[in-house]
Amino acid sequence: MSDWTEKYRPTTLSEVRGNNKARDQLEEWARTWDDHREAVIVHGSPGVGKTSAAHALANDLGWPAMELNASDNRQADVIERIAGEAAKSGTLTAGGAGRRLVILDEADNFHGNADYGGSREVTRVVKNANQPIVLVANEFYDMSQSLRNACETVEFRDVSKRSIVPVLRDICRREGIEFEAEALKKIADATSGDLRSAVNDLQAVAEETSRLTVDDVVTSERDTTQGIFDFLDALIKEEDAEGALRASYDVDENPDEMLNWIEDNVPKDYEGAELADAYEFLSNADRWLGRVRATQNYSYWRYATDNMTAGVAASRRGSKGGWTRYGPPSYWSKLGRTKGTRNTRDAIAERIAEREGTSVATARREILPFLSAMTHHCKNRDLTVQMAAVYELDEKEVSFVTGSGKDTNKVQSVVEDAKELLAEETVEHSGGAFFDAGDSSDDTDTTETETDAGDGSSDQETLAAAAESEAETTASEPAADDTDDGQAGLSDFM
Numbered sequence: 001m002s003d004w005t006e007k008y009r010p011t012t013l014s015e016v017r018g019n020n021k022a023r024d025q026l027e028e029w030a031r032t033w034d035d036h037r038e039a040v041i042v043h044g045s046p047g048v049g050k051t052s053a054a055h056a057l058a059n060d061l062g063w064p065a066m067e068l069n070a071s072d073n074r075q076a077d078v079i080e081r082i083a084g085e086a087a088k089s090g091t092l093t094a095g096g097a098g099r100r101l102v103i104l105d106e107a108d109n110f111h112g113n114a115d116y117g118g119s120r121e122v123t124r125v126v127k128n129a130n131q132p133i134v135l136v137a138n139e140f141y142d143m144s145q146s147l148r149n150a151c152e153t154v155e156f157r158d159v160s161k162r163s164i165v166p167v168l169r170d171i172c173r174r175e176g177i178e179f180e181a182e183a184l185k186k187i188a189d190a191t192s193g194d195l196r197s198a199v200n201d202l203q204a205v206a207e208e209t210s211r212l213t214v215d216d217v218v219t220s221e222r223d224t225t226q227g228i229f230d231f232l233d234a235l236i237k238e239e240d241a242e243g244a245l246r247a248s249y250d251v252d253e254n255p256d257e258m259l260n261w262i263e264d265n266v267p268k269d270y271e272g273a274e275l276a277d278a279y280e281f282l283s284n285a286d287r288w289l290g291r292v293r294a295t296q297n298y299s300y301w302r303y304a305t306d307n308m309t310a311g312v313a314a315s316r317r318g319s320k321g322g323w324t325r326y327g328p329p330s331y332w333s334k335l336g337r338t339k340g341t342r343n344t345r346d347a348i349a350e351r352i353a354e355r356e357g358t359s360v361a362t363a364r365r366e367i368l369p370f371l372s373a374m375t376h377h378c379k380n381r382d383l384t385v386q387m388a389a390v391y392e393l394d395e396k397e398v399s400f401v402t403g404s405g406k407d408t409n410k411v412q413s414v415v416e417d418a419k420e421l422l423a424e425e426t427v428e429h430s431g432g433a434f435f436d437a438g439d440s441s442d443d444t445d446t447t448e449t450e451t452d453a454g455d456g457s458s459d460q461e462t463l464a465a466a467a468e469s470e471a472e473t474t475a476s477e478p479a480a481d482d483t484d485d486g487q488a489g490l491s492d493f494m
């Protein structure tokens with residue numbers, strides 16, 4: 001059987017589902033290209049149709065599409081090909097004739113090269129291109145600010161369940177597969193916004209049966225973790241203390257794992273004082289889990305669970321709406337599993353504590369999770385570099401905080417740039433703490449200071465504000481200009 005994601009790839013923009021606004025913006029960008037001559041960045045999560053939309057657009061307009069993949073090539077080659085092609089066809093171009101669409105896939109990956117100048121070169125080429133360029137990216141903020149500023153931006157959102165189901169239904173009809181409506185809903189549910197995964201899952205299940213029932217879908221791997229997502233919703237958004245505890249009974253994870261999930265996801269919806277309170281309960285839970293490990297007395301699990309469920313739910317202030325993309329605990333899950341990672345964690349926490357004038361416990365329980373949330377997968381690259389520089393993190397440690405693999409180009413280039421930054425900064429001034437903690441009390445109860453985003457008068461508050469806006473980083477464009485002087489404050493990177 002051929003690959004259904006290819007077989008049913010949209011060929012015209014009208015077949016791109018669930019992102020009407022983005023689709024229309026993209027079309028408008030293309031139709032008015034002669035007037036503005038800017039490139040466009042199309043960004044969003046994997047599998048939501050960005051690349052398909054670019055190709056469909058080219059098809060609709062009758063422009064040949066030329067696709068380049070940033071990570072497949074050496075940067076110089078890519079640039080040469082873009083620049084060369086653009087210049088060449090530019091000379092042939094008269095009005096709209098000879099127009100072609102350059103699609104640059106994985107455009108957030110240029111940083112993956114030690115040759116930092118590459119990114120600047122791409123920016124220059126993109127700015128001067130004689131042809132419309134679509135840059136496709138997952139992580140908007142992995143692209144340099146000057147590149148972002150040079151382009152228009154179109155954001156593709158996760159595809160809603162409501163839009164996914166009809167796509168699956170169409171495919172079933174065209175493949176002659178019988179199905180229960182609930183089965184399709186279940187697939188859509190389990191793939192949380194990623195239409196490509198939904199189509200893949202549908203094909204996987206359909207290969208096993210000629211009539212698709214709800215029960216057929218149960219076996220998919222994503223489904224086994226679905227319980228935890230429902231639980232997180234209940235805990236973080238819906239239930240009171242008792243309800244949250246009850247919801248945890250349905251979760252098929254041990255308390256250590258459950259704590260990891262909660263710790264990693266609660267900052268996506270909680271903020272300020274409620275987050276501080278929640279962390280307090282989570283650290284209580286952590287202590288009880290430590291006692292279980294030390295004594296093998298499993299009756300303490302109960303206390304840990306109470307803290308992490310009832311405690312966290314009770315910390316909530318006001319109501320939480322909307323839909324949140326909860327994710328597996330990429331970083332915290334590694335904690336406590338092995339002694340090695342615990343040591344890494346503690347080594348980082350010690351350096352943070354020293355720098356910020358807090359206790360190691362505070363650094364570990366309160367500061368590290370913030371850093372982790374803000375630099376998850378190195379998504380805010382400038383900030384990640386800044387962090388690596390200030391705390392002098394090596395590859396293993398950057399990987400630990402961000403959850404990106406330590407052997408990836410991303411992590412290696414972050415560490416390299418951090419070293420460079422550090423070298424520059426030691427010349428400029430004697431280095432400073434990330435947060436510039438005002439008092440240096442060794443008190444573990446300093447939660448207020450890290451989380452109370454008040455008037456923004458101190459770096460601590462800037463950080464807290466950053467943590468709060470973390471959930472919306474993809475939506476907001478920083479206003480600051482390029483900062484190349486290597487001594488920019490944290491707020492300049494936000």
Ligand SMILES: Nc1ncnc2c1ncn2[C@@H]1O[C@H](COP(=O)(O)OP(=O)(O)OP(=O)(O)O)[C@@H](O)[C@H]1O
Binds near residue numbers: 006199
């Ligand atoms: N919005 C959509 N409408 C219709 N089909 C879609 C949509 N999004 C994804 N698909 C299906 O998923 C496949 C992959 O989509 P596509 O490669 O365009 O996603 P993407 O957002 O570019 O992901 P990535 O960033 O991982 O490349 C398509 O061939 C199609 O089958």
